[in-house]
Amino acid sequence: MTGERQGTAVAGGLILVVEDSEEDTEAIERALSRSHPEVALEFASGTEGVLARLLDPAAPRPGLVLLDLNMPGRDGHSLLADIRARGELADVTVVVFTSSTAPAEVEACYAAGADSYVYKPVNFDLFRTVLKGAVDYWQQQGGH
């Protein structure tokens, strides 16, 4: 299930991070709280419950979902397909954030409806730069 780690509630400025790795979750929180302090973050440690969370009319709708691909149980690909199968979530930007650069993986994610496919680097400074670039881009597009 999802859990909120940071409480700055901003309408329209919520990012839902779906990531099973504790280390990566912490790195994403550290990076985004510095580059985009105005954006609220919500975290889910797996894909389970995420679709229901997104469809919950009582909960604020994230403008952007940052999605790890390789997770135990139902993986990120399945969740991506689930999200894109729901027309009411069409305005939710899905950014796949993963450690693979294999062209076939990129193709598969685009075909499944990902809005962005972003490589997750090992180095934290680069990690932060990449995340900032992706969130800046979608903020400027008005996509979230």
Place this chain on the structure above:
Amino acid sequence: MDDRWAEDLHRLWQAADEAVDVMVLADDLYDVLLRLPGVRVVVGTRWDGASRGRYLRALTAGDAAPTLELLAHGPYDGTPRRPAASAEVREHAVAELRGSAWPEAGALGAAGVSQALTCTFRLGDGEWSALTLGTGDFPERKLLEARLRQVSEIVAACGRRIAERGLAERLRAADALLAEASLQMDASLDVEETVQRVARIAVPAVAVGCLVHLYRDRELQCVAAVHVAARSQRGTAELGRSDPWLARLIARAVRSPQGLRLNAGELGGGPFSAAGDAGEVGDVGDVGAVTVDALRARGRVLGTITFLYGRPEPRMPEALFLGDLAKRAALALDNAMLYEQRRQHVLSLQRHLLPAELPHVQGLDLGASYEVGDPMLDVGGDFYDVVPRDGGAALVIGDVCGRGAEAAALTGLARHTLRTLLEDGAPPGTALSRLNAALRRERTSRFVTGAIACLDPDGGEGMLLRTASAGHPPPLLLRADGAVEQVRAGGLLLGVVDEPRYTVAEDRLRPGDTAVFFTDGLTESRARDGSFFEGLLPGRLAGLRGLGAARVAEELAHQAVDFRASGADDIALLVARVRGADEGADRGAAEGTDGSGGGGEGCG
């Protein structure tokens, strides 16, 4: 200065020293300002380097929590208010604050204040901020102005310190990008895949889009197009493939010793010239700047790498960084290209050391296979041949120790010496002895193993197999009933002593029996647990009973390759199966199951 104010400032300075973002100071800061005489509301706004609003934060006296509003999607343009180098304080009537430069107007109006005192100041890295105090009047204007300025200076100093650290972080990120790009390039030796991987990691770390063009048949062709947005992926690819303006630009970059840098004002005539207009090339999103660097390695230009930067604040990296990235990418690409070229050379040379096709021999179904262990390791020394002789054939298999040009030369010598001797009718043992003498004359330092088997009709339905071996793995016989036997032939390696003796083993093959000759790459294929394929070979061979010679050769080679976890030795196999009378002894009937056909149907 009263004590409380001094304490407040001290606390704010301390917090500013540790803050990772100026927003961390907000709670304390707003409380402090709201306690100033006459202040009924505090409104802060933050603006990016292009003076577009990021967010607004407001706290009204009596309210428990501040309100936060994102300005990123609004029409807010703070350009008229952008501060000069030092902080500026101005007084305004709230009623006069209108337009896209003043998102504060709403919060001030809602708080019912008529006057606003605003301090604008730079945060560093192009960003700036405004702190506004709202009041009905200003009973102590000078005091308020001084204190607003003091507090603003703390926030500005905090912002500048964070920006300086950010610059250091960006430099480290640039180094990390180069390192990760190198790693990615090492991950694949496939040229196009390497290019696509590099382009992928550069987006959005460097820019919103990346295109790589490489020379193919003397023309620049787009081999990678990546955009941060999936919806702009196709447009970016189209841009790279067919936009004439970009084609001219990259042609210019190829001739230019330095990379090209085009800002918004220099994009005229191109697909990005009109702001917000995707132009003729489809959706590539807003592009505010473009850079192109030539990919140069070992003195030649392989192609170009182009980056597209978004609007409204295209942040181009240092030219040095882009040049370095292009240099590293070019070197990796050149390596990948050289590898591919070398692989083709090795495969081609290898093919020339083996017969182009096996001959048709009456009464025999022949097959062969050759698995190159690792093309990067150079030409291997395994060889085989079939020499037709009166009514039968001589089969040759051998292995020159080592790889490379010398091994290839020796392989050619061995194969052709044996072929000449066998064509002249030399028996197997004599042929090996003569080759041994030739190798001794050449004073070769490499060992050579080999086996020669002559197959001749035995006067009945079967054939007589006479085998001589020089240190070569013993051939196996697969009987028609599935039994597997080893040919008992053995002798010294070639090229070691002057006059070795080679004994000849005789075996009788019945119709349906199969003789299998192979090199040690097959038997020495090793699994992760340390076991060798040799132990499994008789069982695996028995499982192939009834198959044609070509299938037996291919199956055994594939099984060994699947089995092995280590070792990249070449594997050569030569297989001869005695045909039954009902298969037809004429040449026409043999064509369907010969070595080049690969079929095994109709056997047994």
